[in-house]
Amino acid sequence: MSSDGSSGSEFDRFRVTFFEECNEILADLEVHLTQLQSEALDVEGLNAVFRAAHSIKAGAGAFGFTRLVTFTHSFEALLDKLRDGVLEQTPQISDILIRGGDNLAELVAAAQEERELPEDFAAATLADIQDILQEGEVATDASPEASVTDAAPDTATGSGSATWQVVVTPGQDLFKNATEPLLLIRELAGLGELSTECNAGNLPSLRRMDPELSYLSWTFTLVSDCTKADIEEVFEFVDDTCLIEITQSSQAANPDAQSPAPDTQPAATPEPATAEPVATPQTVAAAKPTGPGAATSQSKPPQASSIRVDLNRIDRLVNTVGELVITQAMLSEEMAELAEHTGRQHIAGQEQLAALTRELQECVMAIRMQPVKSVFARMPRLVRDLSGKLGKKINLRMAGEHTEVDKTIIEELADPLTHMIRNSIDHGMEMPADRVAAGKSEEGTIDLSAAHVGGNIVISVMDDGAGINRERVLGKAIEKGIVAPDAHLSEHEIDELIFAPGFSTADSVTDISGRGVGMDVVRRNIMGIGGRIQVTSTPGRGTRFNLLIPLTLAVLDGMIVAVGDQRYILPITSIVESFRPEREQLRFLDDRTQVVSIRGEFIRIVKLCDLFNINKAVRDPASGLVVLVEVAGGGKVGITVDELIGQQQIVIKSLNDNFDPVEGISGATILGNGKVALILDIEQLAAMRASNGGRHFAGELGVLPGGAIVAAE
């Protein structure tokens, strides 16, 4: 029974699947282990955790991740005993399980990244597990040995050709397991030269014969250089129902049969052929004659069945439906025109087609939706670890974990959320003593919630900590040159400074939130997925971050704008307002840089007609429109357009497959009239202008929230 870890190469193609699966399993594991912190796991929970370890072990073995196998093997053995009730869930064991879950995640990550872990990694956990298992072993030593005869130890000898006599007497129920003796005989024949003698003495008369029972037995004579173990292996599945006698009748070519030949002989050691030296299997076996009985509530399958589909296929589906939506829009536009000519108001089926198309689109989008739970599930751990480290007492409450959002977005949420929670714990929460002094309960609370609001999902992180220390934030911002020393900022604007690039409260860079990542990165990440982040804070009462995130990245609420004969799309989420400036609101800072003053704030103007060389466009902002948009890096710019055409949900088409990246353009869509419109990338637009000249001036102006202009040196 060789189990060959090096067989990996042939299965290498499944590594991706394996790690995907591991990560799903680990997320699930996290949920259960989190539950474990407050209460013991129930049977179902234990089963789930056991299966998690088991699945990882099986795959890890196939790919030759030996450390992962060793670890999961022990972990699994411990879980098995818990499952069977041989061991009780003590706090000590819970602790081991939680630690083990961590180790497991790290081992998987290391395997995935092909990174070496230190020799003694997880050694403590393994040692603890061993200790516990050994204790348990002593306690349950009296339990009966499983009735199976172990796939017998290799006591055989043999090298060179020998003649073996094999007598096989099957029990009558040989066929109950769908055993086909012919195949076994054929396999035996494969080992050498075989002659077979069939003993039909027990065969009853035809009338008495039960066709489902076995009556024959055989005596085989095999001339082969195989070992006894090889012969046993042929019959390994049936040695429970068959009487098998193997004797070496003569040693033709092997006179000294007793001297142990080549390797495999463990001589007199009567231990089962387990390769791993971990001393668990036997006891597991002993403790588990109940077998399948442990799997209880499984006769009723109330599960909504699901299938796993390659993400590419779904993307293709989403794309095709996108095309369909566009075609439908074109069709209805043409229909409307036609209706004008013919005077026919209604064309049957058209509205229905529109409704169905919309529904189809929603259904398809829903396929990609997943609950945010998978991200939320990581947070309790984070809170527990951090609060422990910092000596703070924090209770995390979560709501709306089942809110669904596009899979790609979920993946992008994990980092920002983690950082925000770290931030809240590190900077927001006070020490227990300070809280009591402030008249608050010793234990702080962080509320993490998700909810659908319109076409968006709102995730909020709210703490009841000290709130943003505005004095310090402002001081820091001035010190870093982010704001002019004499700037007058509203409270809200000061709070917003924590998102400014380069603002990171450096003196508090701890190993908790200080990973060189500031809230500006969080904001950039969030804006990268078309979302927005807001902060509100009340001193002494706490801080609240709201993340406003689109449900999907495949469609976008867009504003169609006209510049000359071109149509462009601006993401609605970035638009603050649009207006036609009075001439006196406009100023030139140099011959290339124009700003517009609005409510005391100077906003740099980005002229699309210049950037994209559009001839027939309105050149004077005072005759066209300025659309004020927020830039992810902070600040705003005003984009000049001729007019706003309208708001529309658009299907995003990537240009990357066919074009080199075009600066200022993030994608394209097809409008109802069949024309292509480009989707503007606001961050790039802002940067483009900055690098085209007047760099310092323009760049600095862009991020000034308070209207103060800092002249570049």
Place this chain on the structure above:
Amino acid sequence: MAKRALTVDDSKTMRDMVAFTLKGAGFDVLEAEDGVHALSVLKGQTVDVVITDINMPNMDGVSLVKELRAKPEFKSTPILILTTEGGDDKKASGRAAGATGWIVKPFAPDKLLSVVNKVCP
């Protein structure tokens, strides 16, 4: 006609590996995620061999073997269970339920094939 196999495992990695190996040997391979799923896949059709994991949600492998053996059309279908090393109790309970044999995980492709060939005419 190509032989058909059913692989039952809640781990996609495992199903993929079994399916890959068997397809390479010319099998058509059906897949199911657990015992309940397997029974529904096998409704109205038979296969030449079933390879099932033991630990699965909803219905474990041993129960699946029992269920299948209770059906006349699967009385003589070879059923292999996937066990891990040292899982002698699993092998025994699998055999008691009617499994034809077992495959020890992790397995090399040719090991899997040799076991399948051992039980599958």
